[in-house]
Amino acid sequence: MTHPYDPGHPGAGRPGPTPSGHQSPYGQPSSPQPPFPDGGYGPSGGFGQPGSYGGYPPAVPPPRKDRAGMRRWGKILTLLGVVILVLSVAVGVILAVAGIGNVVDQADKAFQVDPTAEQYYDAGDEFQLFSTSASNDVPACEITGPAALASGTNTTTEFTFNGSGVESFDSFEVVESGTYSFRCDSPAVVASLDASGIFSGVGGVLLAVFGGGLGGLLALVGIVLWIIAGRKPSTA
Structure with a gap:
């Protein structure tokens, strides 16, 4: 037999504790809350510890590359x-500038053989024979002097002489110092061009x-x- 609840009498008809530890206002024990997988009784887990929601962990930004x-x-x-x-x-x-300037200086000392000319050279000097660019035939020249000439540096050189372009067709090296005579069957130009200046x-x-x-x-x-x-x- 139950007694009606009387607030003036402690313990009279007062609802008893439920198995889960919660009071029922109607005197009946409430159903215990099913435990969560982590052992807690609420979203925050048991014993006030945060529980797992089963989701992915928050995205962590990739470490900054060392640049x-x-x-x-x-x-x-x-x-x-x-x-x-x-x-x-x-x-x-x-x-x-130095190389081209040297070539120009040497070209200024060029002379024309038409049909003969003479020039003094020191041993070791080199000179080239030139024909005009407009000429289709290469002049045939004869050179005489104290000693026979050696073949010079085989380079093709062009420059302007007396307003006309000339192009080299042969080169020689002086073996012995002295005056050398030139005779050509058609006008030719002789210039002591330094190959090192060209290069x-x-x-x-x-x-x-x-x-x-x-x-x-x-x-x-x-x-x-x-x-x-x-x-x-x-x-x-």
Whole structure:
């Protein structure tokens, strides 16, 4: 027999504790809450510990790549490219101007054989025979002097003489110093052109073009690496 609940009498008709430890306002024990897989009784798990929701862990951003090496190589390549570019152009221009200037100076001392001429040479000097560009036939020349001449450097040279273009067709080296006489069956030009000056001029132009191009390419690659290393990594 149950007694009606009287708030003035402690314990009279008061609802008893439920098996789960909770009071029922109607005097009947409430159904215990089914435990969660982690042993708790609520979303937060048992004993006040956070429980597992069974989902994926929060996304962790990937570690930022160390771009210090790329930045360092970018600076090195940029500096190296600029140095190569400046040196190649500067040295190439100096060699080209010196070589071409030497050729021009020698060409100014050229003389024409029509049909004879004489010139003094020192041992070791080299000279070339030239024909006009408009001439289809190569002049036949006879050269006499203190000693027979040796074959000179086999290079093809062109320049302007008295307003007309001339092109070399033979070259000689002087073995013994003295005066040499020239006789040709058609007008010819003789010039003591320094082969080293020709090579210097051509080499200077090539150095300025190719060396400067290589330096510019290295500098461009270095700048690109520098820019890429300085960009912030994209985040998903």
